[in-house]
Amino acid sequence: MLGVVAFSMSMVGPFLVRSGILTSVHAFAVDPERGSFILALLAIYIGGALTLFAVRAGTVTEGERFSLTSREAALVFNNVMLTSILGIVLIGTLYPLLTEAFGEKVSVGPPYFNPVSAIFAVPMLIVLAIGPLLRWRRDRFGRIARMLIVPAVLTIGTAVGLALASGIALLPLLGMALAAGLAVASLLPLRGRDLRRMPLPVWGMVLAHFGVAVALFGMGSESAFSTEKLVAARAGEVVEVGPWSVRLAGVDPVAGPNWTALEATMEARYRGAAPHVIHPQSRSFWAPPQQTSESALLTRWNGQLYAVLGDEAEDGRWQLRLWWKPFVPLIWLGGVLIGLGGLLALLGRVASDLRRVIARDKIAWRRERQGR
Numbered sequence: 234m235l236g237v238v239a240f241s242m243s244m245v246g247p248f249l250v251r252s253g254i255l256t257s258v259h260a261f262a263v264d265p266e267r268g269s270f271i272l273a274l275l276a277i278y279i280g281g282a283l284t285l286f287a288v289r290a291g292t293v294t295e296g297e298r299f300s301l302t303s304r305e306a307a308l309v310f311n312n313v314m315l316t317s318i319l320g321i322v323l324i325g326t327l328y329p330l331l332t333e334a335f336g337e338k339v340s341v342g343p344p345y346f347n348p349v350s351a352i353f354a355v356p357m358l359i360v361l362a363i364g365p366l367l368r369w370r371r372d373r374f375g376r377i378a379r380m381l382i383v384p385a386v387l388t389i390g391t392a393v394g395l396a397l398a399s400g401i402a403l404l405p406l407l408g409m410a411l412a413a414g415l416a417v418a419s420l421l422p423l424r425g426r427d428l429r430r431m432p433l434p435v436w437g438m439v440l441a442h443f444g445v446a447v448a449l450f451g452m453g454s455e456s457a458f459s460t461e462k463l464v465a466a467r468a469g470e471v472v473e474v475g476p477w478s479v480r481l482a483g484v485d486p487v488a489g490p491n492w493t494a495l496e497a498t499m500e501a502r503y504r505g506a507a508p509h510v511i512h513p514q515s516r517s518f519w520a521p522p523q524q525t526s527e528s529a530l531l532t533r534w535n536g537q538l539y540a541v542l543g544d545e546a547e548d549g550r551w552q553l554r555l556w557w558k559p560f561v562p563l564i565w566l567g568g569v570l571i572g573l574g575g576l577l578a579l580l581g582r583v584a585s586d587l588r589r590v591i592a593r594d595k596i597a598w599r600r601e602r603q604g605r
Contacts, residue, residue: 234286235316237286240282241282244279297370303368303369303370304365304372307363314354314360315353315357322346325345329341348404351404351407362418363381365419380421380424389410402457404453405454406457411449412447412449413446419442419443422439432581433580434577434582435581436577436581437575437576437577438574438578440574443574444574448564448566454563462474462555463554465550465553467549468481475538475557476504477538479502479538480508482500493516493517496513497512498512499512513540513542515543526543532562535562536562537557538555541555
């Protein structure tokens with residue numbers, strides 16, 4: 234059922250955006266006819282999957298029972314938390330459409346999504362740190378309590394240190410503190426084991442959970458330490474944003490296949506180092522007529538610099554918007570680690586199945602030779 238719901242939501246998103254029901258930066262191909270086609274696919278795929286599930290529901294048997302302190306319980310708990318976050322996002326997306334149908338327009342944004350999602354995300358992350366240490370079926374929390382002391386102390390220490398060092402908001406602080414504890418807790422399943430004989434699925438689990446911690450730290454630092462600068466600058470002027478010095482060298486007209494644009498040439502220096510040249514654009518399309526801003530992106534290991542070119546003022550100055558987002562690449566690195574962890578777990582399962590098949594074939598061959 235979780236798979237059916239996940240696939241259904243992946244289809245609902247394109248339908249809402251491509252049909253024009255919701256305005257989105259991804260709605261580059263808004264087409265009501267295409268939306269109707271996706272709606273028909275939704276009815277076939279989701280309706281068919283739910284019908285098949287209902288028909289076969291009687292064949293689903295109850296699995297083995299497990300205690301609340303077991304790895305199965307941790308998996309079920311986190312599935313419930315993820316499903317709850319899915320419901321929160323779905324409600325926040327559809328609620329403005331419902332109120333607009335009754336003649337009232339509302340906007341739902343980060344003030345709703347961030348704190349309400351955190352109610353479910355924080356317990357999920359705590360259980361994510363504890364779950365891999367539990368045994369299957371039945372366990373005692375007292376058995377792993379001592380192992381959790383270091384992650385707990387690190388989480389509390391990181392939270393206190395960040396709170397004293399900088400006045401960041403509560404949610405980014407919780408995110409980075411939990412990331413520190415989760416990073417250490419994700420390595421605890423390797424404690425006391427022979428790493429050379431460790432099964433691939435265990436390595437995959439450790440790597441994926443460590444990737445969650447890395448991505449979480451990137452999200453928290455982006456929210457806590459991002460710097461934005463909106464200025465009106467003339468050619469030759471330098472703008473400071475975070476550790477970067479950005480000089481506007483000039484603005485020139487350029488043309489593409491179906492657009493024209495004003496392209497800025499900027500020289501960005503990180504703490505006085507060699508300059509990097511970036512070219513944000515303000516584009517005008519004529520088929521269909523629309524204007525877009527093509528931001529320039531400069532990535533380092535410790536963050537990303539964004540630059541957007543705005544309109545020209547009457548006195549010859551250009552509107553520039555610059556962002557410095559520290560440790561944003563960690564979000565992508567965490568995603569790569571999660572994907573790699575899943576791949577290792579899959580390869581480990583396939584290798585285990587192959588070994589089982591080979592062993593069974595060898596036994597059958599030996600029995601055949603012995604005349605059994």
